[in-house]
Amino acid sequence: MDKAKEFKWKFFLLFIATFIFILCVTVRTPRTYRAIPKPHGPPKTCPLQISERTITPLNNTKHLLVSAYMDQREKGLDIRIIGIFKRDSIQPLYCLFCCAGHLSSKTTPTTIIQHSDNFGFPFVTTDVMCQIPPNCIATHVGLLTQPDSVKVFNQTWLPIRNQKTNEKEENKLQFNFTVCISNLFGDYNNVLQFAQTLEMYRLLGVDRVVIYNTSCGPDLDRLLQSYSQEGFVEMVPWPIDHHLNPSRGWLFSQSGGDVHYFGQLTTLNECIYRSMDRSRYVLLNDIDEIIMPYQHNNLMSLMGMLQQQHPNTGVYLIENHIFPKKHFEPSGRFHLPQWNGVPGINILEHIYREEPNRNIYHPHKMIVQPRSVGWTSVHEVVKYSGERFKVPLDVCRIIHVRVALQGSLTVEQLHEDKRLWDFQEKLIPNVDKVLRRVALLSSEGHS
Secondary structure: OHHHHHHHHHHHHHHHHHHHHHHHHHHOOOHHHHOOOOOOOOOOEOOOEEOOOOOEEOOOOOOEEEEEEEOOOOOOOOEEEEEEEEHHHOOOOEEEEEEOOEEOOOOEEEEEEEOOOOOOOOEEEEEEEEOOOOOOOEEEEEEEOOOOOOOOOOOEEEEEEOOOOOHHHHHOOOEEEEEEEEEEOOOOOOHHHHHHHHHHHHHHOOOEEEEEEOOOOHHHHHHHHHHHHHOOEEEEEOOHHHOOOEOOOOOHHHHOOOEHHHHHHHHHHHHHHHHOOOEEEEEEEOOOEEEEEOOOOOHHHHHHHHHHHOOOEEEEEEEEEEEEOOOOOOOOOOOOHHHOOOOOOOHHHOOEEOOOOOOOOOOEEEEEOHHHEEEEOOOOEEEEOOEEEEOOOOOEEEEEEEOOOOOOOOHHHOEEOOHHHHHHHHHHHHHHHHHHHOOOOOOOOOO
């Protein structure tokens, strides 16, 4: 009997000791184990740290992200993220989505497309494409370097633009014509030519001008702010120089730097996608170029004719023609006193046009239907659907007042071209009005 009691007592003590041991182990569990909340798993809602910048560094990489767009033209892909990637550091990336406030349960792999025209620079325009997971109403997207989304707490999100709404709204475009000015940098202060160009475009039927602005001169900045407040110009901040050493040239072997011409290729592509659901046509050209119809008084009439004659065309190539700024119209009739104090070139004074040297490469600029474009270079669209058409010179050409390309040509060897004068009656008072608005018009007036 005593032995039985003794055995029970020992068993009881063993039980107590085991219980205490288990309790100690549980309490002293390492923090790494206890840091993962058992019932929650990955966060249920998106901790929305939304990037409001136009250039956003991608965590744990050397890459930069610009914007994200809905683009379902390629089978099995829904989202196109436009970025600037370091060519020698491309790695697998994964899309994580914010689905109407909730985090997607898993990431989706990406397709990374480097644009072929890098001109030798280490950084290149890159598209990252991926699919939205089922049952996700995607509002924002983030990129990860790992497929696991559990540890995502400080993810930077890009808003997804060009969201499809109803069909009625989709077919109703806000603008007929948008001009994309790829980049403005340095102390560029060519105010008079800029005002004349924008007012000329307004007369031709352009609804909106998008300008990617790194920096410019003080007078031009005032003018841009005025146009922006009025709604005619959409200013996109472009602080590329805060992230990279941008080149002022187009070829790495000649000018060095990180990226071609202040990221011009990226901004042109970004502008096309920015305009895709808003504008019928997009004009891709520089700040000192005017795409000018020669048989029509506005761009709508020009494109109406071209679309009728070439209905399957999505890309129209317009030839560039230089009007050297060193040769002046001899009578001086447009050397207006009220413009004397305005910095910049007066394009009405330059009526002599070079004949392009067709034995060497001669560039074009473009009018495109943005929904036909996959991606573009500076002088040609690289990926597009439909056809492309070189517009004849007697129908449309670019008026480009600048330094002579063929400097040795005399006035007698140039063509007289007064097409701009056809608009002078409306153009001059419109330019006066905008310059007066920013206090840049001389007090001499029209004396």
